[in-house]
Amino acid sequence: MQETLLHVSNVYKTYGKSAVPSLDGIDFTVEKGEIVGIFGPNGAGKTTLISILCSILNPTLGSVKYYLDGEKTPREIRSKLGFVPQDFSFFPELTAKQNLSYFGSLYNLQKAELEQKIDDLLQKVGLFHVKNQKVSTFSGGMKRRLNLIISLLHNPSILFLDEPTVGVDVQSKIAIMNLLQELNHQGTTIIYTSHHLKEAEEFCNQIVLIDHGKIIASETLTNLLKKHAVNNLEELILKLTGTLLRD
Numbered sequence: 056m057q058e059t060l061l062h063v064s065n066v067y068k069t070y071g072k073s074a075v076p077s078l079d080g081i082d083f084t085v086e087k088g089e090i091v092g093i094f095g096p097n098g099a100g101k102t103t104l105i106s107i108l109c110s111i112l113n114p115t116l117g118s119v120k121y122y123l124d125g126e127k128t129p130r131e132i133r134s135k136l137g138f139v140p141q142d143f144s145f146f147p148e149l150t151a152k153q154n155l156s157y158f159g160s161l162y163n164l165q166k167a168e169l170e171q172k173i174d175d176l177l178q179k180v181g182l183f184h185v186k187n188q189k190v191s192t193f194s195g196g197m198k199r200r201l202n203l204i205i206s207l208l209h210n211p212s213i214l215f216l217d218e219p220t221v222g223v224d225v226q227s228k229i230a231i232m233n234l235l236q237e238l239n240h241q242g243t244t245i246i247y248t249s250h251h252l253k254e255a256e257e258f259c260n261q262i263v264l265i266d267h268g269k270i271i272a273s274e275t276l277t278n279l280l281k282k283h284a285v286n287n288l289e290e291l292i293l294k295l296t297g298t299l300l301r302d
């Protein structure tokens with residue numbers, strides 16, 4: 056049986072005094088355990104939407120409601136959310152381990168529990184052997200993998216990822232996607248954006264396509280392909296958003 060985890064209702068976002076809203080009446084629902092992919096051209100509003108869903112930004116209008124067991128206050132809810140930003144969010148002059156210890160200390164985890172969690176996560180993404188190296192010496196793929204595990208230290212129930220595999224080689228991409236699959240099998244709900252459409256086709260249960268701040272499609276990929284008589288996600292996006300450059 057499906058269980059609603061998140062309900063987004065009539066969300067608008069306008070930055071500063073801009074005349075054009077970046078989000079223009081967004082409504083959708085996420086069920087527990089889903090993997091939702093948010094797609095759309097550059098500037099469509101994906102990052103803005105994800106930032107609002109994980110409480111980094113406030114909507115100008117509208118509501119985002121979570122249905123989490125036992126967690127009621129905004130602070131309790133935030134403690135169950137994890138966010139992997141597109142831009143790296145660590146200190147390059149610290150080692151991987153120092154970064155993880157610092158970010159872990161923000162979640163009030165017991166020292167022994169945190170140490171164990173750090174080692175487990177470093178192992179999972181193949182960074183254990185370089186845990187005492189400064190992050191500034193890491194390759195792009197190593198930095199992306201570290202950026203991911205920083206957001207997993209507190210075992211979030213819902214994980215938001217903004218382009219988690221951008222700019223990485225195929226090996227790092229597989230390591231990242233395997234870890235995300237493993238987390239989802241363990242019950243983590245995942246909401247993510249990506250421009251890697253082949254990867255997303257295999258990964259997502261639900262597709263949310265946005266353009267100019269509005270949802271223009273929201274369904275399973277199979278249903279959308281059938282409905283719009285296209286063969287894949289790329290064809291779907293081109294059919295629904297056109298070929299005009301957005302910059």
Ligand SMILES: Nc1ncnc2c1ncn2[C@@H]1O[C@H](COP(=O)(O)OP(=O)(O)OP(=O)(O)O)[C@@H](O)[C@H]1O
Pocket residue numbers: 070071077095096097098099100101102103104
């Ligand atoms: N901090 C900001 N101040 C003003 N305008 C912003 C800000 N952040 C985003 N915008 C504008 O809001 C709109 C949506 O941007 P957003 O970054 O959410 O799109 P996106 O779909 O994530 O794009 P991309 O695929 O390029 O990452 C764009 O027109 C962008 O210029």
